[in-house]
Amino acid sequence: MQRPTLAPLRRTPTVTPDLGLVAEPFAPRRPARTGADPAVREYTPRLALRGISGHLAHATTGTTAWYAVAPRAWSMRPDDERDALMGALAGALARLQGRWLHWRVTWRPHAAAEWARRHDAWARPLPDVPGAVSWDAHLVGEQRRALTSPKAVKEVLLGVEVRGPRGRLGALGDALARRLGGARAADRRVDGELGADVRDIDAVLASSALGAAPLPAARMLHLLYRSCALGLPAQSVLPAAPHGEWEREDVAAVDGLARWSADPYAPTVAVTGVVDGALVTRHVVVASMGRMGDIDVPGEDLPWMTVPDDLPVPVEWSARMRVLPRDRAARGLRQAADRVEAQRRHYEADHGRQVPSALVRGLEAAEQVRGDLETDSPLALRCEGWWRMAIPGRTEREALELFDEVRRRYAPKIAVERSEAQYRLAREFVPGEPLATTAFRRRMSLRHVATAVPQATDLIGDDHGPLLLRARTSGRLLAWDPWHDAGAGPTPVVGGPGAGKTFLLGAVAAQLVRSCGAFVTLLDPSGALGRLVDVPELGGHTRRLSLRDAPPGVLNPFTLVDDPPEPAATAEDAWRHAAGRRAALVVAVLAELLPAAVRSGAQVRPLLVQAVERVGHDRAHDAGEVVDALQHMGAEGERLAAALAPALAAAGALSGRCDQPWSATADRLLVVSTTGLAESGADDPVTSTLVRLAAWLVRQRVHVREGSAPTLVGIDDVHRFTATPAGRTLVTGLVRDGRTRTVVTARQASDLLSLVPDDGDAIPWHDAFVGRTEPGNRADALRLLGVAPHEAHQLPGPADAPGEFRWRSGPHCEPVRVDVSGPHLAGLRAALGGGPR
Numbered sequence: 001m002q003r004p005t006l007a008p009l010r011r012t013p014t015v016t017p018d019l020g021l022v023a024e025p026f027a028p029r030r031p032a033r034t035g036a037d038p039a040v041r042e043y044t045p046r047l048a049l050r051g052i053s054g055h056l057a058h059a060t061t062g063t064t065a066w067y068a069v070a071p072r073a074w075s076m077r078p079d080d081e082r083d084a085l086m087g088a089l090a091g092a093l094a095r096l097q098g099r100w101l102h103w104r105v106t107w108r109p110h111a112a113a114e115w116a117r118r119h120d121a122w123a124r125p126l127p128d129v130p131g132a133v134s135w136d137a138h139l140v141g142e143q144r145r146a147l148t149s150p151k152a153v154k155e156v157l158l159g160v161e162v163r164g165p166r167g168r169l170g171a172l173g174d175a176l177a178r179r180l181g182g183a184r185a186a187d188r189r190v191d192g193e194l195g196a197d198v199r200d201i202d203a204v205l206a207s208s209a210l211g212a213a214p215l216p217a218a219r220m221l222h223l224l225y226r227s228c229a230l231g232l233p234a235q236s237v238l239p240a241a242p243h244g245e246w247e248r249e250d251v252a253a254v255d256g257l258a259r260w261s262a263d264p265y266a267p268t269v270a271v272t273g274v275v276d277g278a279l280v281t282r283h284v285v286v287a288s289m290g291r292m293g294d295i296d297v298p299g300e301d302l303p304w305m306t307v308p309d310d311l312p313v314p315v316e317w318s319a320r321m322r323v324l325p326r327d328r329a330a331r332g333l334r335q336a337a338d339r340v341e342a343q344r345r346h347y348e349a350d351h352g353r354q355v356p357s358a359l360v361r362g363l364e365a366a367e368q369v370r371g372d373l374e375t376d377s378p379l380a381l382r383c384e385g386w387w388r389m390a391i392p393g394r395t396e397r398e399a400l401e402l403f404d405e406v407r408r409r410y411a412p413k414i415a416v417e418r419s420e421a422q423y424r425l426a427r428e429f430v431p432g433e434p435l436a437t438t439a440f441r442r443r444m445s446l447r448h449v450a451t452a453v454p455q456a457t458d459l460i461g462d463d464h465g466p467l468l469l470r471a472r473t474s475g476r477l478l479a480w481d482p483w484h485d486a487g488a489g490p491t492p493v494v495g496g497p498g499a500g501k502t503f504l505l506g507a508v509a510a511q512l513v514r515s516c517g518a519f520v521t522l523l524d525p526s527g528a529l530g531r532l533v534d535v536p537e538l539g540g541h542t543r544r545l546s547l548r549d550a551p552p553g554v555l556n557p558f559t560l561v562d563d564p565p566e567p568a569a570t571a572e573d574a575w576r577h578a579a580g581r582r583a584a585l586v587v588a589v590l591a592e593l594l595p596a597a598v599r600s601g602a603q604v605r606p607l608l609v610q611a612v613e614r615v616g617h618d619r620a621h622d623a624g625e626v627v628d629a630l631q632h633m634g635a636e637g638e639r640l641a642a643a644l645a646p647a648l649a650a651a652g653a654l655s656g657r658c659d660q661p662w663s664a665t666a667d668r669l670l671v672v673s674t675t676g677l678a679e680s681g682a683d684d685p686v687t688s689t690l691v692r693l694a695a696w697l698v699r700q701r702v703h704v705r706e707g708s709a710p711t712l713v714g715i716d717d718v719h720r721f722t723a724t725p726a727g728r729t730l731v732t733g734l735v736r737d738g739r740t741r742t743v744v745t746a747r748q749a750s751d752l753l754s755l756v757p758d759d760g761d762a763i764p765w766h767d768a769f770v771g772r773t774e775p776g777n778r779a780d781a782l783r784l785l786g787v788a789p790h791e792a793h794q795l796p797g798p799a800d801a802p803g804e805f806r807w808r809s810g811p812h813c814e815p816v817r818v819d820v821s822g823p824h825l826a827g828l829r830a831a832l833g834g835g836p837r
Helices: 079-094 112-122 135-146 168-181 183-207 217-228 248-255 326-350 357-373 396-410 422-427 446-450 501-516 530-534 572-593 604-615 623-630 634-650 685-705 725-736 749-753 775-785 789-794 823-831
Strands: 049-053 056-059 062-068 101-108 153-163 259-261 269-275 278-292 316-323 382-393 414-418 442-445 467-471 477-479 491-494 519-524 542-546 669-673 711-715 741-746 767-770 804-809 812-818
Touching: 049 248, 062 183, 062 217, 079 446, 101 217, 112 135, 135 467, 135 823, 153 183, 153 217, 217 248, 259 422, 269 422, 278 396, 278 422, 278 442, 382 396, 382 446, 396 414, 442 446, 467 501, 491 501, 491 749, 491 775, 501 519, 501 530, 501 669, 501 711, 501 741, 501 812, 501 823, 519 685, 530 542, 530 669, 530 823, 572 604, 572 623, 572 634, 572 685, 604 623, 604 634, 623 634, 634 685, 669 685, 685 711, 685 725, 711 725, 725 741, 741 749, 749 775, 767 775, 775 789, 775 804
Parallel strands: 491 741, 491 767, 519 669, 519 711, 542 669, 711 741
Antiparallel strands: 049 056, 056 062, 062 153, 101 153, 101 316, 259 269, 269 278, 278 382, 278 414, 316 382, 382 442, 467 477, 467 812, 767 804, 804 812
């Protein structure tokens, strides 16, 4: 029986009055796959570095804690301080026995932008002069000048091994932690395991002579950037966003920073990177420290890791070393001594020949070291390591020439070797990279290692004030502001003819007036400083005053004392005080003009006072009117008038009317030229009067402006100015008065020390500069610097270049030179004759 055909079932929606149309239920579909891992291989750095946590660097070769070693002064320090520093350095390294250490010495450029911001914030510059260099352009030029040196600040960093390479189980645990929680979780796991060791190392290094502190994030980045862009200019390696935590993928920031290349058997490594938008290549020679002879530090030799510091390029160091346990070192020395002893018996017993002297010295040295190891002194501990230098050059030839210069500096006591495989050797400078080769391994005592003193550098200067000097060793541009610190006293500048004393004084004066708005008075016996008034940037704020050749009336004593300022114009006391000072000055000047035989008369001063009273006390008069008044005051007055008339005629600037009256305290820079006065002799009344007037001008400018603006007095060739009693009184008073900033130049230090007999050492000298000095004058120069007599060989000699000085500032004393380079200072250089000479 045939079944009936059934129509397909159709579901019809059910309509309800309240709910409306109800949809048919359906089964859910499988969700689409989203958020899948990228279909690329996981990034693996070409470097051994895998991450950073604070000051810990995690690498495939282990974990290293990095520290910044405190810089130490070395130049012009007493030998006992240097010996103490080396002994303390050896003691600090002995406490790290059993760990690999990685020394890195690198350089940072001058922080020119930070200096410019601070300088602009506190400076009180003069208003801009049309056609001259503006203040903004001056700041830009100073920054460019500061960055001309490829190195400025030496950085000594020490990496201490916290944990060596991981075993299989440890590596598996790290991989699981990274897989489950990411690279940062793995690093936190490692940090937790090593926390106690890291804290112990932190405490040891902070309390030792190293004065080391954990490396902050910004400086850790700088180390990585400098290492991965080895030899490139600093502009290519300035990190922008320091951060204390780096994951594996962040290592790409330094992994591809520069391209390293080296042809087979090439003598250098070519490092190419981007600097200011352009590709730049530097050629780097990696040199290894070879055989070392006897070194006399601190005697005649420098610390051997500071020898290339004053080269014009930033030479970097990478050293891997470890302090050996005493038993292991003793065992190795016994084996070496046994070999030497066997050779000695071979010569004497087997062949009956005399033992060579070199073999005898080796045997004696081995016995001495073995005896040292039996003591508890850390200096006797033995260590082994490899010391490499990276010497950059613009071309391969330049790099090799610099390498030859380094070899010459170390010869004959230390051999400097260049080997093949330069690329692999250069990789050692990157934190975390393995040792390239065991060639040139050095085995030595900690006493020998301590003589390297890698942290020795120049520490002078505080980066406050105008940039005036440049450190000879580091090339760092140095600022000097005489009013910045709380110290008091004068600043002596000592040096023989041609040392650059006048050039230094002129540069200091011009820069302080330009940037600080200071009121500076210069006493200039040679006339060399007079052209400072022509510096364009100082226009309208300077005046040159020649005591001998000034126009009539310029030095009229009536006009030199200012009237009270406008707010006090109605105050009778102010007018009375100004009139009294003006009358006293006129009487003192006229009395000084009289011959000594006339001046000693009992009626001279009363008559002068009466004559001034008859003339009046306001600025509208001159000294000639006083002489006219004396002629109507009886026979004694006529005699005084007859004695004063020729002296006033010889000193024409004291009488007459000045076409352009001026204020002695208005100009920011006043150069008082005393040219020709010394030749007239100290007994000449006109000379004595003009010197007394110059001294009065100095005191007037110092005391009237005291408290309202910084004031400075500069006296060039002090021995010429102190030939008169008035000049000697002024200089002695300024030297003894610690409130007034005074810069005094002298050919011999004894010219300054003799100003205060038997008390020269008690003068609170603020700073001191000593240029090239004859051997017979060095003892007194060392007294000014506060340096021991046996350091006399470090003073500049007659063969040194002009402008080279030893600068004492605070506790530090360093070699510096005057630096006013740059196109924005062309006007200053022209005014000073182009350069020190």
